Amino acid sequence: MTEELKAAGSVSAKLPAERFDVIVVGAGPAGNAAAYTLAKSGLSVLQLERGEYPGSKNVQGAILYSNALEKIIPDFRDSAPLERHIVEQRFWLLDERSSLTSANYRSEEFNKPPYNRYTIIRARFDKWFSQKVQEAGALLICETTVTGLLRDNAGRVIGVSTERENGDIYADVVILADGVNSLVPSRAGLRPEIRTCDMALAVKEVLFLPKETIEQRFNISGSEGSVTEIAGGITHGMLGTAFIYTNKDSLAIGIGCILEGMKKQRVTPSELLEGLKNHPMVKPLIAGSEMKEYSAHMIPEGGYKTLPELYGDGWVIVGDSAGFVNAVHREGSNLAMTTGRIAAETIAALKAAGKPMSAANLAAYKESLDASFVMADMKKYQDMPDLLTNHPQYLGSYPSFISGALHDFLTVDGKSKAEKQHQIFQGLRQQRSLWGMLGDAYKFWRTFK
Amino acid sequence: MTNAETQEAKRADAGGSPFSGVNVEEKLFQNRYRVDVGRPHIRIRESAVCEDCDFKSCTICCPAGCWRLESGKIELVTDGCLECGTCRIVCDQKNVDWNYPRGGFGILFKFG
Numbered sequence: 001m002t003e004e005l006k007a008a009g010s011v012s013a014k015l016p017a018e019r020f021d022v023i024v025v026g027a028g029p030a031g032n033a034a035a036y037t038l039a040k041s042g043l044s045v046l047q048l049e050r051g052e053y054p055g056s057k058n059v060q061g062a063i064l065y066s067n068a069l070e071k072i073i074p075d076f077r078d079s080a081p082l083e084r085h086i087v088e089q090r091f092w093l094l095d096e097r098s099s100l101t102s103a104n105y106r107s108e109e110f111n112k113p114p115y116n117r118y119t120i121i122r123a124r125f126d127k128w129f130s131q132k133v134q135e136a137g138a139l140l141i142c143e144t145t146v147t148g149l150l151r152d153n154a155g156r157v158i159g160v161s162t163e164r165e166n167g168d169i170y171a172d173v174v175i176l177a178d179g180v181n182s183l184v185p186s187r188a189g190l191r192p193e194i195r196t197c198d199m200a201l202a203v204k205e206v207l208f209l210p211k212e213t214i215e216q217r218f219n220i221s222g223s224e225g226s227v228t229e230i231a232g233g234i235t236h237g238m239l240g241t242a243f244i245y246t247n248k249d250s251l252a253i254g255i256g257c258i259l260e261g262m263k264k265q266r267v268t269p270s271e272l273l274e275g276l277k278n279h280p281m282v283k284p285l286i287a288g289s290e291m292k293e294y295s296a297h298m299i300p301e302g303g304y305k306t307l308p309e310l311y312g313d314g315w316v317i318v319g320d321s322a323g324f325v326n327a328v329h330r331e332g333s334n335l336a337m338t339t340g341r342i343a344a345e346t347i348a349a350l351k352a353a354g355k356p357m358s359a360a361n362l363a364a365y366k367e368s369l370d371a372s373f374v375m376a377d378m379k380k381y382q383d384m385p386d387l388l389t390n391h392p393q394y395l396g397s398y399p400s401f402i403s404g405a406l407h408d409f410l411t412v413d414g415k416s417k418a419e420k421q422h423q424i425f426q427g428l429r430q431q432r433s434l435w436g437m438l439g440d441a442y443k444f445w446r447t448f449k
Numbered sequence: 450m451t452n453a454e455t456q457e458a459k460r461a462d463a464g465g466s467p468f469s470g471v472n473v474e475e476k477l478f479q480n481r482y483r484v485d486v487g488r489p490h491i492r493i494r495e496s497a498v499c500e501d502c503d504f505k506s507c508t509i510c511c512p513a514g515c516w517r518l519e520s521g522k523i524e525l526v527t528d529g530c531l532e533c534g535t536c537r538i539v540c541d542q543k544n545v546d547w548n549y550p551r552g553g554f555g556i557l558f559k560f561g
Contacts, residue, residue, distance in 0.1 A: 266509050
């Protein structure tokens with residue numbers, strides 16, 4: 001590689017004039033997984049990233065799912081910047097102002113290596129992943145925004161245009177890994193715009209606390225960590241969830257809701273976050289912390305039914321850009337890595353067989369996805385977004401009923417237990433008819449099964 | 450009163466959120482930015498369209514408070530933008546001309 005190419009990271013540097021096997025747009029989990037896999041297979045790879053360094057534009061909670069990364073870098077634990085391994089998952093229902101209902105799952109099994117999930121800090125993790133990509137032989141150029149796709153007369157994608165001087169670069173195939181706010185494929189007409197009912201916005205703060213304080217407050221030690229996922233009135237009845245993740249010496253706290261809800265209810269994201277931080281069940285956990293970053297990120301939650309075409313002549317789309325998110329299980333980065341890897345494996349196999357990167361040949365990418373857990377999971381929950389959008393009681397009246405019922409049941413006030421049970425049941429009936437409840441239970445089961 | 454102002458007034462009457470006064474600028478102060486001075490990456494296509502807009506969802510949904518309603522007019526200042534893209538998605542009129550900042554400019558997440 002020439003010195004000129006190595007220095008290409010600065011804005012004034014020239015872009016390479018050569019033609020590449022593959023151009024990867026974006027250096028997030030999907031782009032890095034793809035670029036790494038391709039470079040390891042010996043293909044010439046150019047990866048373009050608009051940030052100053054990989055990770056500088058990327059936002060996630062963040063939980064790393066080991067399995068997806070193990071399939072790409074089996075020994076990642078030896079060098080990746082990991083925060084804590086998860087030993088406990090807390091599911092919380094928080095009402096708007098005062099109460100908490102929770103179910104926790106903690107197991108010593110989660111304390112046995114190799115650990116299954118970790119908290120990570122994305123800016124650090126992405127830098128590490130990118131280092132691996134470059135060591136594998138891919139050429140990374142940062143501070144370069146891709147502005148469009150280049151096509152030949154037949155409409156085949158043959159490269160990308162960038163904002164740089166003489167900024168056109170050519171390749172046999174382009175992998176679109178430009179993230180949730182996926183401008184390049186949208187403008188190229190490769191995917192429809194995402195509707196506000198299919199898109200969530202999450203806001204997050206990183207709060208620093210001494211390591212010992214975090215361990216005390218969350219009942220963890222060493223490199224143990226906990227995950228708290230929160231639903232209920234804290235989202236003002238909007239479709240959404242909140243979270244608290246433990247890093248080594250910081251907490252990630254955030255809340256996200258579907259944008260359609262925010263538009264209609266006119267609740268701002270920062271109000272939601274303040275409501276969460278000031279909730280009496282949360283406030284003591286974050287007391288005395290120092291806020292060092294405030295971030296926001298959209299999450300494509302429309303699921304299977306909103307997936308666009310995944311490939312065409314000279315291009316494939318992966319990760320958040322395509323909408324690979326399992327909203328029910330809070331998974332996204334693992335789907336990003338897996339779709340990136342599978343796209344790369346497809347391309348490497350075509351290259352090895354000397355076949356062109358045509359839509360007909362790239363269809364193998366979708367076939368592989370169909371045969372993997374990615375599409376199985378996406379399909380499993382395909383009706384969930386519609387169910388929750390059309391039946392807000394699942395996240396509205398039922399959670400508030402549960403906290404109200406527990407409150408009544410646990411308050412000793414001289415009423416007989418039979419009278420209390422009757423009251424609780426009547427309270428539920430007032431919110432929803434018996435047939436309505438049975439129908440809700442059936443629909444929920446159907447969507448989950 | 451425009452529809453948006455009426456809705457805003459209703460929101461205030463209803464007691465709104467107890468945190469409606471939260472100062473987003475103070476939060477943004479903790480972030481690192483490399484501002485591309487004089488080259489905002491988001492523009493309003495037609496200001497008249499914003500004036501006629503009944504909902505002005507951008508002023509609610511923008512997590513960085515870049516979109517403000519100042520005496521009935523939409524004001525856009527992109528310096529604190531978190532580059533989430535929300536304003537582009539929530540604008541029913543498609544009146545937001547949204548581009549990524551030039552390479553290297555804009556928000557620089559330390560943690561992300």
